[in-house]
Amino acid sequence: MNLARLPVGGAAVIEAVADGSPVALRLLDLGFVPGTEVRALRRAPLGDPTLYELRGTQLCLRRSEAERIQVRPLPARETNG
Amino acid sequence: MSQALAADESLDSAAGAAGRALRLGLLGSPNSGKTTLFNALTGLRARVGNYPGVTVERREGEAEIDGRRVVVIDLPGTYSLDPISPDEAIVARLLAGKVAGVAPPDALVVTADACTLRRSLLFVGQVLRLGLPSCLVVTMVDELHARGGRLDPEGLSAALGVPVVGVVGHRGLGLTELRRLLGHPESWSRPVVPPPADAVGRAGWADSVAARALTTPPGRELRTARIDRVVLHPLVGTLLFAAVMVTFFQLIFAWAEPAMNAIDAAVGAAQGALRSLLPPGLLVDFLADGLLAGVGSVIVFLPQILILFSVLYLLEDVGYMARAAFVVDRAMGRIGLEGRAFVALLSSYACAVPGIMATRTIPSPRNRLVTILVAPLMTCSARLPVYALLIGAFVPARRVLGPIGLQGLVLLGLYLLGAAAAVVAAAVLKRTLIRGEGLPFYLELPPYRVPPLRLLAHQVWGAASAFLRRAGTIILSVTVVLWVLLSFPRSEPPAELSKGAAARWHVEQSIAGRIGHAIEPAIAPLGFDWKIGVGLVASLAAREVIVATLAQIYALSDEDEGSLRGALRADVDPRTGSPVFTPPTVAALLVFFVFALQCMSTLAVMRRETNSWRWPAFAFGYLLALAYAASFSTHRLVSWLGS
Numbered sequence: 001m002n003l004a005r006l007p008v009g010g011a012a013v014i015e016a017v018a019d020g021s022p023v024a025l026r027l028l029d030l031g032f033v034p035g036t037e038v039r040a041l042r043r044a045p046l047g048d049p050t051l052y053e054l055r056g057t058q059l060c061l062r063r064s065e066a067e068r069i070q071v072r073p074l075p076a077r078e079t080n081g
Numbered sequence: 082m083s084q085a086l087a088a089d090e091s092l093d094s095a096a097g098a099a100g101r102a103l104r105l106g107l108l109g110s111p112n113s114g115k116t117t118l119f120n121a122l123t124g125l126r127a128r129v130g131n132y133p134g135v136t137v138e139r140r141e142g143e144a145e146i147d148g149r150r151v152v153v154i155d156l157p158g159t160y161s162l163d164p165i166s167p168d169e170a171i172v173a174r175l176l177a178g179k180v181a182g183v184a185p186p187d188a189l190v191v192t193a194d195a196c197t198l199r200r201s202l203l204f205v206g207q208v209l210r211l212g213l214p215s216c217l218v219v220t221m222v223d224e225l226h227a228r229g230g231r232l233d234p235e236g237l238s239a240a241l242g243v244p245v246v247g248v249v250g251h252r253g254l255g256l257t258e259l260r261r262l263l264g265h266p267e268s269w270s271r272p273v274v275p276p277p278a279d280a281v282g283r284a285g286w287a288d289s290v291a292a293r294a295l296t297t298p299p300g301r302e303l304r305t306a307r308i309d310r311v312v313l314h315p316l317v318g319t320l321l322f323a324a325v326m327v328t329f330f331q332l333i334f335a336w337a338e339p340a341m342n343a344i345d346a347a348v349g350a351a352q353g354a355l356r357s358l359l360p361p362g363l364l365v366d367f368l369a370d371g372l373l374a375g376v377g378s379v380i381v382f383l384p385q386i387l388i389l390f391s392v393l394y395l396l397e398d399v400g401y402m403a404r405a406a407f408v409v410d411r412a413m414g415r416i417g418l419e420g421r422a423f424v425a426l427l428s429s430y431a432c433a434v435p436g437i438m439a440t441r442t443i444p445s446p447r448n449r450l451v452t453i454l455v456a457p458l459m460t461c462s463a464r465l466p467v468y469a470l471l472i473g474a475f476v477p478a479r480r481v482l483g484p485i486g487l488q489g490l491v492l493l494g495l496y497l498l499g500a501a502a503a504v505v506a507a508a509v510l511k512r513t514l515i516r517g518e519g520l521p522f523y524l525e526l527p528p529y530r531v532p533p534l535r536l537l538a539h540q541v542w543g544a545a546s547a548f549l550r551r552a553g554t555i556i557l558s559v560t561v562v563l564w565v566l567l568s569f570p571r572s573e574p575p576a577e578l579s580k581g582a583a584a585r586w587h588v589e590q591s592i593a594g595r596i597g598h599a600i601e602p603a604i605a606p607l608g609f610d611w612k613i614g615v616g617l618v619a620s621l622a623a624r625e626v627i628v629a630t631l632a633q634i635y636a637l638s639d640e641d642e643g644s645l646r647g648a649l650r651a652d653v654d655p656r657t658g659s660p661v662f663t664p665p666t667v668a669a670l671l672v673f674f675v676f677a678l679q680c681m682s683t684l685a686v687m688r689r690e691t692n693s694w695r696w697p698a699f700a701f702g703y704l705l706a707l708a709y710a711a712s713f714s715t716h717r718l719v720s721w722l723g724s
Contacts, residue, residue: 022165023521028280029161029207030523031200036284045315046411051526055200056299058526060407062414065521 001073003038004050004066011039012071024068031055032069102143102150105263106176106186106213110204111158111444112527113192114220117251119155120539122146122263138441139183147264154186160523162207176211188214188266195225195232195247196299196528202287206276209243214266216244218259223249224528230299237294242272251533305400305528312404322408325401326427333389333431340384348377366568375560378623379553382434382682383545389428389435390544391537397442398532398540403524410524416504417511419445419522422452426503429459433683434552436461437690438544445522451510453687454700457678458503460496466625467674468492474646475667491671499675502707548686555685563622566593567630584633593618607673607712608666610654620679627679664723669716676708 006012014036017024031054032038038054049060109115123142140155156172164170171180178185191208193201198219209215217237225232238245244262248255262269277283312318352369359365396402406420413422421443429436436456443449476488569592574583588594597615604614612634616627628645635648652661678684678701687697 025163025280026161026165026521026523029163029203031203031284033203033281033284035281042309042313044313044407044411045319046408048411048414049407049522049524051313051407055197055203057197057200060410060524060526062410062522065523 001071002067003032003040003052003061003069003071004063006038006040006071006073008040008042008050010073010076011037012073013037014069015072016070018068018070023065027061027065027069030059031057037074038071102152103146103188103264103266104152104154104184104186105266106154106156106189107192108156108172108189108204108208109158109192110160110194110201112525113158113194113197113201114248115155115158115192116540117533117536118190118192118218118220118248119153120536121251121253121256122260123153146260149264151263153190160204162204162211176213186213188216188269190216190218190263192218192220195219195222196228196230196302198232198294199287199291202290203280203283205241206283206286209241209272210275210278212275214269214271216246216262216266216269217241219245219247221249222247222255223252224530225299228299228302229297230295231297233294233296236296237290238270240290240293242270242274244269251536302528308529309404309526312401313407318404318408322405325396325405326423329392329396329424330427330430332392333385333428333435337384337388337431341381344377344381344384348373348381363571367564370568371561371564372557374564375557378560378682379549379556382432382548385432385435386438386545386548387541389439390541393424393439393442394537394540395532398530398537400527400529402442403526406524407526410522414522416507417448418452418507419443419448420524422448425452425456426459429456429461432461432463433457433459433680434548434686437683437686438548440690441544447511447515450691450696451507451515453690454510454515454696454703455503455507457680457683457700457704458499458506458676460499460675461624461680463624463680464495464674466628467620468495468671470628470631470645470649471667471671474649475662475664495671495675498672502676506703506707547689552682552685552689555688556682559681559685560622563593563619566596567591567619585635588615588630588634606716607669607709608663608716609670610661612652612661613670617673617677617679621681623682624674624679665716665719668719669712672715673708673712676704676711678704 003012003014014032014034016034017027017032036054038052041051041053041058043050044060049062050066051058051060052066053059107115107119119140119142123144128141138157142153142155144151144153154175156175157169159169159172161169162173162176164173174180175183176185176189189208189211191205193205205217219232219234219237222232232247234245234247246255246259246262248259276286312321352373355369355373356365359368393402396405402421402424405424408420409423410420413420422440424442425436425439427436428439433456436459437453440449440452440456443452472488472491476491479487481487481490567588570590572590574586578586593615594611596618597611597613600614600618601609601611604610604617609617612631615634616630619630620627631649632645635645635652649662650660653659654661684697684701687700688694691697
């Protein structure tokens, strides 16, 4: 599934970032690299963007960007800080 | 290896050229402490400019390090060296020595936040692949310690293959060691093998380097998490956002006013003193009404700019600005802009000059440009005197609904019209002229920090002095030019005229008066006569100047608004005998002021912020075209409704 569908509070592992477009390249440079664990922390009051935690930083992405990132959700117990 | 050799040779020749300064490029992601380090190294001696052809700010500072003259080049903060927009490409081109007139750096200094090392090292890896002598400055080591983390600089240096220094920039810790290192890049160690080229490989590399560098990884930042539970709460966070924005607006709108009035009064007093000291004549007129008025029209913006940037940089450095952008991003995204544009547009309700300067916090250059181009449509405070005069004179003060009066409704309508026009213009510009190249939106929420006051003062002073030097000179010269237009040719009025009539005669005879007559055919379809034409020319200095100019034309000895209203109502066209200010004309004039960019200070600051006359010229043109079209339609519509 894609990252935009990850519920708030959930964790996942990034599997792939779509195509080789400039947007995808930038997402990779920001740390959205396959194998990296990412958590959805909260959504903005208006429903978009969403705040994610990865590699020790907090970054928000709009839905349109998060949809380009394929993730494998982790079961709740596997997640830690 | 060949790359490294070439770099060595360039350094040797640099050392050979007597007196040539060592050029250090300072690189780092946003929030990595780069600016603090730049200020710590160079003090107040930064030169600010722009790179040719882009809106990217260029900052260089000189320092003497270990007896060597060093130029520190503060490169724009970025998460990646792979450019995906022309503005980002400037960094890559600069590092390759391909920017005309700017020598490439001899060596690179990269900053990385100790607490986000796993992410920061992705960027460090890109930098190390450039093959230039490099060193890493790990910042915010104190925060790492506060979160229970421990850094091993030697281990990190061994893993990277380049020198590493840990610093706490704003407290000066580690700076002595860093200075000793920076003076001698020729002796810096180099990586044996460059980091992997692909992002996935580099991420693995970064993870292993971070594992070696951090003997204890930092724990969660609990303070930030606790504050964010409130600040980003769906309801509380939204209310807080509204409260911060209202306070912010109140500060630049209301707080600046006493200071602005004081400056006006001081300029008036200085003008009076000049007139009492010098004999009447051209010289004193020029000094008082040209030069002094010009200086006054520049420094009158200082209170707003100082307040704006104090609050703006405080919110930015504390970490709230990114949160505010997060909260409001979706609404701004609808019109193709981003969250931070909200603050700039809100500031523009006070004045477009600070509003346009506030766009500096918008990371995307395209979005920044669109925000700059639509900011003048927000109803600034200089329009209020014009609206007050026309509404007061021609809109009946009758109640419409309970306590709500017709005059207030018209004023509200003008504000709404400006805001709606800005929204539409932004959406149109984003879809046509300034189409984004599919740049992704991303925003880092940094941990909350207490910013060092010195850094804050630095930033505020930097913004204010840039305004004075770059925009101030333009504003001053245009004020003088407008004075010339309204004062020449100088000839004696016929002796039989009264004092007021002589003033009117002067205006009509002046170059501005002739321009007013010359453009009358062009503005006649809007219902404007030559007198309004002169007012429009003079209001280029600032919109509210049209009130004083009309007072002069209507031969009023004082600027009492009540008598000006009466004069406007009583004015009749000598050819037709009908009133000049008919309802269609008044409506058209109000609408004209909603749209037209009648403000050379805004144009000057646009020139300063976009580094070219192209965008101010475009903004002036499209807003004038809009003003004309809207004014013409309004005139027609109101005429038709009235018939």
